[in-house]
Amino acid sequence: MTSPPKFAIVTIGSGSYLGSTVHDVTLANSLRRRGYEVVVYWMFEETPELVDEGVEQRMLCHGTRYQFSRPSEIMDRIIGRIAFRLPRKLRRAVAQGVPGFVENLMRNLVRSLYYYEQTDVALAKRLARFIEQDGVTHVKMSFGSIGSLALEARKHTRKTFDYLVTFQGDEEFASLADACGVIDVYRRRVDEAVRNARWPAIVLSRSYASRLVDELGLDGSRLEILYCGIELPKDDAAPPDFSILTETFPRLRRDLPIIAFVGRQESEKGIDLLLYATKMLLARGVRFQLVVCGATAKGLAYRTTIREMVTHLGLDLHHSGAVSAATRDALFAHCRCAVCPSINGEPFGLVVAEAMSFGAPAVVPDYGGVAEVVDGGDIEGGLVFRCWDSGDLARQLERLLTDDALHAELAGNARRVAARFSTSRMVDGFLDHVGLPHRALPQARPIDASSRKSIVESQ
Missing domain, CATH: 3.40.50.2000 (Glycogen Phosphorylase B;)
Structure with a gap:
């Protein structure tokens, strides 16, 4: 037998x-x-x-x-x-x-x-x-x-x-x-x-x-x-309360849009590109809040570098290490967009799919499998920027931050695109x-x- x-x-x-x-x-x-x-x-x-x-x-x-x-x-x-x-x-x-x-x-x-x-x-x-x-x-x-x-x-x-x-x-x-x-x-x-x-x-x-x-x-x-x-949020589930976020990031405000990075804080993830892009946005008078959080595996040196760059660039960063699943979900539910600035040709984009499942449009590079995650064929769950180009990243972020109609369209698509995964x-x-x-x-x-x-x- x-x-x-x-x-x-x-x-x-x-x-x-x-x-x-x-x-x-x-x-x-x-x-x-x-x-x-x-x-x-x-x-x-x-x-x-x-x-x-x-x-x-x-x-x-x-x-x-x-x-x-x-x-x-x-x-x-x-x-x-x-x-x-x-x-x-x-x-x-x-x-x-x-x-x-x-x-x-x-x-x-x-x-x-x-x-x-x-x-x-x-x-x-x-x-x-x-x-x-x-x-x-x-x-x-x-x-x-x-x-x-x-x-x-x-x-x-x-x-x-x-x-x-x-x-x-x-x-x-x-x-x-x-x-x-x-x-x-x-x-x-x-x-x-x-x-x-x-x-x-x-x-x-x-x-x-x-x-x-x-x-x-x-x-x-x-x-x-x-x-x-990924485990998709239940259709009838109430969105996580904003107060969950302020437990980890006490200075976050409800009235300013949030740009969120969730992932490993390592050099290949391109967080420095994101910092350069957000500096450009500030110079143009665009208002937002930046959150960077996630674990690290290769030592704390890159996290130290992030803090040093933030100081030199004059940014106001809401920064943390690994966060709970509840905090991550609340961040996706309340952010204006989630960003994956990776320079490494990601095989996939698990965090991107998770963010879109909460209705957050994603901004991803045109290099690697992560671009496939936002591509729903006849609809898109986010925007794509030219890989390694912080200027183009800034342009795509600005579109999402300032164009309410575009944001509403992509946010409406995001859950449908994420459902494929x-x-x-x-x-x-x-x-x-x-x-x-x-x-x-x-x-x-x-x-x-x-x-x-x-x-x-x-x-």
Whole structure:
């Protein structure tokens, strides 16, 4: 008798990859709600509060594994376990407070996968053991760049499983591979992982698929576009109250329009372009309030740079680190527009879709998959500016701030455009992609929430 399908999702739960983690965990939770069995295998760090009851979780490896140029079992299994007894907030503060800490870990991960003749065999064996113990049949690797782990794991288990890979920010891996001098090996092994998977790789946008073909030489016929999914606000839900915002940003006013940036505060996100653009608006006499908030992963240096630039430019910035989901939603509900000034060719634009779902028009660059998010075909949910051009960004912001008719039109379109990216549509597409019904068949054994596994350390 054929075993019922069970999914494992391997995800890097920290650093610059929080967006991919949200995407992966949203998929895991949704599959579980459809009746499928699911386990999340964490790498580096876990974010268990995102995971629904009934979804199993295991720690595949700690970030300490890649503290040195070669992967270390001692640093992973012993030091990592000790470190994980510290509060997660403290662990992340240490990682962000040490310049280059996260980049060093990622560089060493890339080196372990591509510098040596074989990939990280010990970790691949552990993945194989987890798959065998958990009865996994379908493995989704969070990135194409770690697909070689699944390919290697196949060699070390008698358990038959299929895997697929997702491309959602792999340019950072490619950049690190280039810096390590292994870009040719990287391209070859990523291509092998894609070609040996049962299903075409999932890519988050048409633009990103073209980039993968052009820059990595991947076969376009082995790539399938599947947009991210977001939880849409309920149609009958009352908008969040403005007072939620003033708890975090006490100087915000109701009578001035708000320009909002929500996202990681890193150099590739182009916040400096936004600051230049808002300075131009002020010089033209346009009145508004600017809010910048979000986590950081690569250290606090860029946030310090933002504050210094604000001082030099004479801006009045409402600035914060990571904010709660309630604050984020209230900001989207009350802002005049949300801005994504990224200079990095985003694979998608999760925050943009979330903002539009609350009726906030978005202003995005014409580079990367994020431009596809505001494009509803016959309607638009926002405006597009020329990438890297702060002057054009200022012009598009000014249009939204001063043209009430244009703003009303785009705000009215935004929710309809965002509806294309519902979680339900994403999960339907994923299950169609792997040839499974939209709901688990009756023979699939449901997971009793009372027997849910906690994070299980590597054995």
